[in-house]
Amino acid sequence: MSTLEVSNLNDGTTTVATTYVTNGSAKAWMTHASTTVILDSLNVSSITDTATGRTAVNFNSSFGAKDYATSICSMRSSGTASHYEDNAVSGSASSVHAVYHNGSANADTNMASVICLGDLA
Numbered sequence: 001m002s003t004l005e006v007s008n009l010n011d012g013t014t015t016v017a018t019t020y021v022t023n024g025s026a027k028a029w030m031t032h033a034s035t036t037v038i039l040d041s042l043n044v045s046s047i048t049d050t051a052t053g054r055t056a057v058n059f060n061s062s063f064g065a066k067d068y069a070t071s072i073c074s075m076r077s078s079g080t081a082s083h084y085e086d087n088a089v090s091g092s093a094s095s096v097h098a099v100y101h102n103g104s105a106n107a108d109t110n111m112a113s114v115i116c117l118g119d120l121a
Contacts, residue, residue, distance in 0.1 A: 027068075028059050028116040034108070043120075053106025055098045061120050062094040068118025072098045074109040 008015050030041035036049055048056040096116060100109050 024117075026115050026117055027061075027063065027120050028057075029114065030057060031111065031113045033111050039111075049108075050097070051106065053100040053102075053108055055112065056095050057098065057114050058095045059116075063116070064119040064121040068116055070096050070117075071115045072096075072112065074098075074100055074112040 006018050008017055009021065010016075026042065028041075028043040030044040030047070031039045032047055032055070033039055036047065038044065038047055043060045044057055045060045046058045048058065050056050096114060098112055098114055100107055100112070
């Protein structure tokens with residue numbers, strides 16, 4: 001196996017340090033339809049419908065610590081007061097839970113996206 005060490009990347013106009021790219025890139029992301037169909041992903045092994053309005057996103061490679069950043073967004077054909085939270089961040093950092101709350105109770109979404117940034121284990 002060969003190792004390529006590069007400190008900067010240049011596209012002919014702009015030069016950036018490789019640490020900027022590796023530290024600032026999403027380490028996991030996915031888009032899913034309903035509660036069980038992954039449309040596209042990176043570093044996501046599966047999703048699990050854990051309850052109404054709750055989806056667990058499981059990673060291929062875990063994050064090194066529980067303090068990684070997550071952004072979750074959704075689309076739903078009806079309802080108001082949507083709320084998402086990352087409520088399952090743990091020391092193992094092997095999954096994140098996306099929760100949708102319509103103002104009075106959890107509800108399933110039509111589509112959602114999850115993006116996670118941080119250091120992999």
